[in-house]
Amino acid sequence: MLTVIQAALEAGFLYAPIALALFLSFSILNIADMTTDGAFVLGGAVSAVCCIAGHPILALPAAMLATAAAGFITAFLQTKLGVPSILAGIITNIGLYSINLMVMGTSNLSLFQKDSIYTLAKASGFAGSWSKLAVTAIVVVLICVLLVLFLGTRLGLSIRATGDNADMVRASSINPTFTITVGLCIANAMTGLSGAMAAQYNTFTEVNGGTGMVVLALAALVIGETLIGKGSMVRRVVGVVVGSIIYRAIYAAALRANVPADYMKLVSAIIVGLAIAAPSIRRWAAFQNKKRQALAARKEEQ
Numbered sequence: 592m593l594t595v596i597q598a599a600l601e602a603g604f605l606y607a608p609i610a611l612a613l614f615l616s617f618s619i620l621n622i623a624d625m626t627t628d629g630a631f632v633l634g635g636a637v638s639a640v641c642c643i644a645g646h647p648i649l650a651l652p653a654a655m656l657a658t659a660a661a662g663f664i665t666a667f668l669q670t671k672l673g674v675p676s677i678l679a680g681i682i683t684n685i686g687l688y689s690i691n692l693m694v695m696g697t698s699n700l701s702l703f704q705k706d707s708i709y710t711l712a713k714a715s716g717f718a719g720s721w722s723k724l725a726v727t728a729i730v731v732v733l734i735c736v737l738l739v740l741f742l743g744t745r746l747g748l749s750i751r752a753t754g755d756n757a758d759m760v761r762a763s764s765i766n767p768t769f770t771i772t773v774g775l776c777i778a779n780a781m782t783g784l785s786g787a788m789a790a791q792y793n794t795f796t797e798v799n800g801g802t803g804m805v806v807l808a809l810a811a812l813v814i815g816e817t818l819i820g821k822g823s824m825v826r827r828v829v830g831v832v833v834g835s836i837i838y839r840a841i842y843a844a845a846l847r848a849n850v851p852a853d854y855m856k857l858v859s860a861i862i863v864g865l866a867i868a869a870p871s872i873r874r875w876a877a878f879q880n881k882k883r884q885a886l887a888a889r890k891e892e893q
Contacts, residue, residue, distance in 0.1 A: 634786025658783025
């Protein structure tokens with residue numbers, strides 16, 4: 592049981608940056624960024640190449656810079672060329688498939704017996720058998736702190752205002768093109784960080800490894816907002832991370848229950864569907880409860 596919990600926590604923190612990226616682009620900027628799948632693979636590809644070259648720590652910022660560039664392309668298509676946000680992300684995502692193949696030089700790369708941030712931590716004796724979880728959690732917590740602090744700055748507040756009302760921001764002499772570009776660059780950089788850590792954690796990366804990441808991140812985002820709720824920025828960011836961990840815990844429980852591997856995609860689809868429908872289900876349940884209370888009160892009056 593302890594092993595399952597540890598695996599769920601590791602996976603939850605590992606993929607939490609993608610949910611944070613979606614939180615920034617979807618919840619804050621109100622943009623459906625479909626670059627996520629390709630950016631995740633690009634982050635893993637850059638990380639793998641850096642690890643093979645013997646620079647596992649440098650691999651993380653390098654991956655973030657590369658995927659920030661992908662976010663810039665998406666923002667450019669949207670803000671300068673007038674391409675709708677969803678189509679802009681899809682166009683970039685399609686182009687990234689070829690870019691990822693160019694970076695890796697093949698459809699997959701193995702990091703077996705190569706140094707990574709996890710092997711370095713294990714070799715130093717850091718956190719013992721929990722070293723992978725500790726390293727990943729430290730990185731994610733640092734990203735969460737930086738994200739909260741950034742969203743409280745003048746630029747961060749401008750990005751938040753852009754998502755609320757771009758016309759008002761424009762009338763306030765703030766350039767929404769700039770804020771959208773910065774927001775998408777940061778969001779994709781976090782996605783790339785997740786891909787970079789996942790590549791080193793799994794000791795391999797492959798060109799189709801990002802398929803469905805945007806949907807899974809959306810599920811984590813919705814789970815966090817449903818259970819933790821909306822409030823302060825700290826609460827919302829913590830909710831995203833908690834949502835990612837809960838999603839992975841459910842996934843791990845399904846594996847623990849010996850669900851056949853062929854059915855895991857179905858399990859994922861059910862989890863995602865329930866997570867997205869959860870707010871509607873909760874509102875329906877609350878309405879039914881009020882309805883029953885009203886009927887009971889009417890019967891007492893009679």
